[in-house]
Amino acid sequence: MTARIEENRSHPSLRDLLAAYHLVNQAEKGTAAGTVAELPAVYRVEAEDPAGAFGADTVLLATAPGDDTPSGCVVLKAALAGRAPEIKRLWVAPEARRKGLARALMTEALHRAAAAGAPAVRLTVWSWRDEPLALYRDLGFRSVDSWDERPDLLCLERPLDVIERLTPDAVRAHAPAGLAELLVDAVDGGASVGFLAPLEAGEAAGWWSGAAEEAAAGVRDVWAAHAPDGSLAGVVTLARTGADNGRHRGEIARLLVHRSARGRGLGRRLLATAEAHAAATGLRLLVLDTQTDSPAEHLYRGAGWTAAGTIPDFAADPAGVLRPTTLYYKRLG
Structure with missing residues (x-):
């Protein structure tokens, strides 16, 4: 508590x-x-x-x-x-x-x-x-x-850490170093974010290069938190669906804070930034999923997200062990 x-x-x-x-x-x-x-x-x-x-x-x-x-x-x-x-x-x-x-x-x-x-x-x-x-x-x-x-x-x-929305070119520029490092650090720390350990920097950079193309296509927004020394301390993305019947909703994905930058509310600020942009651009519903009983659940519950249900053995953690995942949603406006 x-x-x-x-x-x-x-x-x-x-x-x-x-x-x-x-x-x-x-x-x-x-x-x-x-x-x-x-x-x-x-x-x-x-x-x-x-x-x-x-x-x-x-x-x-x-x-x-x-x-x-x-x-x-x-x-x-x-x-x-x-x-x-x-x-x-x-x-x-x-x-x-x-x-x-x-x-x-x-x-x-x-x-x-x-x-x-x-x-x-x-x-x-x-x-x-x-x-x-x-x-x-x-x-x-x-x-x-x-x-x-x-x-x-x-x-x-x-x-204070400065949060900015990254352009597609900025995502490409940060992909090989800062953004890749955030993803590698998350996997090394045991976070279930779609990869098994050990995650190679090149594979992480490749994911962010794909995210840059999605940003250029207008289906993913990316925000990064710059630490006082200029390094990237955290990131969050907001993905939009291309389906006609789902244009009212978005998905929060890849909310990552480097282990050296935790404990100062940065995850909450990144999440709030993405939520505010989603509401300002007409989205009315946000969804996400996270490993059940992970530290991230405390963040989402504290930010007003509602648990919709849990799926057993949904995804493997970085060590390859199948873990349950909890689905969350948040209504905007």
């Missing part, structure tokens, strides 16, 4: 979470406050009226599996002109730690920022906060020139 994330700057638990954050923060800075009333005015306002203090921002709360009340929060500040949006006030109650809430909150905040088109996200962290700093580093944040000169305050920034 995973944490439940919700956006709600008016949740009654938020005041207590922000109060705890600020009281601990002040004590660590050597300016301890005994109560919320003793906090500096700018922090006191946040704890007393978070809905007003963060009226233009995205406030996320996390509830641990099995709990009814949120025990973690984070704020994604609205982007100012010329600046990347900033993550603030990441806090998990001590009794709820070691349950993945902080990572879940950060991942959702990064997803929200990317969905809004932000090229990067930034944050500050005190140098003595080893655990949060380790989390930020693991999520891809790196030190940058300071925009806040307070002693012991580190300024970090993370470029």
Whole structure:
């Protein structure tokens, strides 16, 4: 089970979470406050009226599996002109730690920022906060020139993956390297995507060359996620049927995220991009199939897809073992 994330700057638990954050923060800075009333005015306002203090921002709360009340929060500040949006006030109650809430909150905040088109996200962290700093580093944040000169305050920034629709020529250009590598990585990782292991790079590139021809014919759309270093971190395709009686539907296929890029919501962003394009171009129904009990099922269910049924022994996994497949559908509009 995973944490439940919700956006709600008016949740009654938020005041207590922000109060705890600020009281601990002040004590660590050597300016301890005994109560919320003793906090500096700018922090006191946040704890007393978070809905007003963060009226233009995205406030996320996390509830641990099995709990009814949120025990973690984070704020994604609205982007100012010329600046990347900033993550603030990441806090998990001590009794709820070691349950993945902080990572879940950060991942959702990064997803929200990317969905809004932000090229990067930034944050500050005190140098003595080893655990949060380790989390930020693991999520891809790196030190940058300071925009806040307070002693012991580190300024970090993370470029976000950029998703673009590939032209047929771009698919051809990426087929021998980036796209082939994504397919090989998926098969090596045990994903059932139509190939047995080991998958040769040339065979993978050949599949993508065929996809490029389908893109040129207008029956397949391809989106790729570019990592900050320019490499391809993920891909998804949307196939359209040529049958007259099926022009209202499409199929999601080859949703792949490189193993080195997982855990930051990229699969969900790729899927949402394809879904939005499908709806905008008149499709009313999407279908897909995936190996039963695979990690991908969690993604699709969380994105609102409905399981239509399971077929036993439908396809062999990369090791050649027959596995069941579950069919999913999603209505658009």
